[in-house]
Amino acid sequence: MAQFVEIKLIPRSPLVLSQSRNNQMLSSLEYVSGSTLRGAFAALYQSVNGMDGDFQKIFSASNRFPYLFLSQSGQTAFPFPKTAYSCKRYNGFETEVDKNGRNHHGVVDLLFLEALKGTCHRGKESLSFQNYFDSSYRCSVCHEDRKPLQGYFLENRQVKLFKGQRTHVGIDRWSGTARPQILYFLEFVQLPDQSSDYCLRGVGRWEEKAFEKLKELEHYPLFLGKSRTRGYGECSWQLQIQNPPSLDAFEQTLESFSKEAAEYCKVQKERWIFSLTVQTPTILVDAFLRYTAQEKEILRWLGLEAAELLYSYSELQPVWGWNMAHGMPKEEEWAIAPSSVYLCSARRSKENLKRLHHIHHQGIGLRQEEGFGQVWISHSFHVQYAVKKEENNG
Ligand SMILES: [Zn+2]
Ligand SMILES: [Zn+2]
Structure with a gap:
């Protein structure tokens, strides 16, 4: 076992x-x-x-x-997802204080907002959202531009x-x-x-x-x-x-994330909405063994019933390794880079629940024995720091 x-x-x-x-x-x-x-x-x-x-x-x-x-x-x-942004002058969590005693200007996550942008229709409705979209890329404290956050966070602080x-x-x-x-x-x-x-x-x-x-x-x-x-x-x-992870606890996390995401993104609530945030390089290949970050290949690797991709922000990076059997460096391979993030929906079913739980705890893709393919399903960061739609409405 x-x-x-x-x-x-x-x-x-x-x-x-x-x-x-x-x-x-x-x-x-x-x-x-x-x-x-x-x-x-x-x-x-x-x-x-x-x-x-x-x-x-x-x-x-x-x-x-x-x-x-x-x-x-x-x-x-955990690495900041690619959708995490902060003020370009004082980047960091509001609770963090610099050496002059000034608070940082806060962290926002734009995953739900970007997904909403993709789902709302062209026309009047999209025009009324345009303010949110534009202002979300500016700091709500000093109105300077926000820029992507890099590095790692631990609860509500940056660490290195x-x-x-x-x-x-x-x-x-x-x-x-x-x-x-x-x-x-x-x-x-x-x-x-x-x-x-x-x-x-x-x-x-x-x-x-x-x-x-x-x-x-x-x-x-x-x-x-x-x-x-x-x-x-x-x-x-x-x-x-470690104790075996609990499926019930995972289901609760999945449910509460899904509820928040569906409300924010104005999508139907019958399905689960979940995020997949990449923690370590994730190697996926298509049927011809070509490295891929393509939508339909991601969905194939997820292996869920009736899943759809709502939004993705990903990039590929090269990875190396050591071939233990041959005592030689491995050929370069291409992986989905840490911080890449996907928002998906899937049918509510026991099968999908088990599959997502498996991916969350055991990973996805090739060379998992070397720690590749560690991903986080429905990370609370995306809910906790989701940019407020009303925040900059002035
Ligand atoms: Zn600022
Ligand atoms: Zn679990």
């Missing part, structure tokens, strides 16, 4: 998290990718147990190694890892002496505050055997990222089995 496993990492030395192939300038990512995590566990496992009979089973496609994001008190950072840079002198491989003319710039990350309860966290799904065998290694440090030989990347870590 596969179980959901919470993985928590606490870096004990700075991490260099980079997927760049240019080794002269390594800039660090804001997360630990699933394939980085899997590689680190595989290296630790081998160093303790050697290549025993369980190795292939543990690191095969049946176990999902998730992406890890900054986390505090059980809440995990602490970033620093170091320069290293290259070593001549032939003579073993320093070559000052070759400099390596390393960007490293650390938890933003060492004393609080921050960690890097994700939830994977593993067979019992994998959990047992890896849990045995918990007292060894895990080394991950680049430049491990220079003392970067040492982490302590913890595994914990």
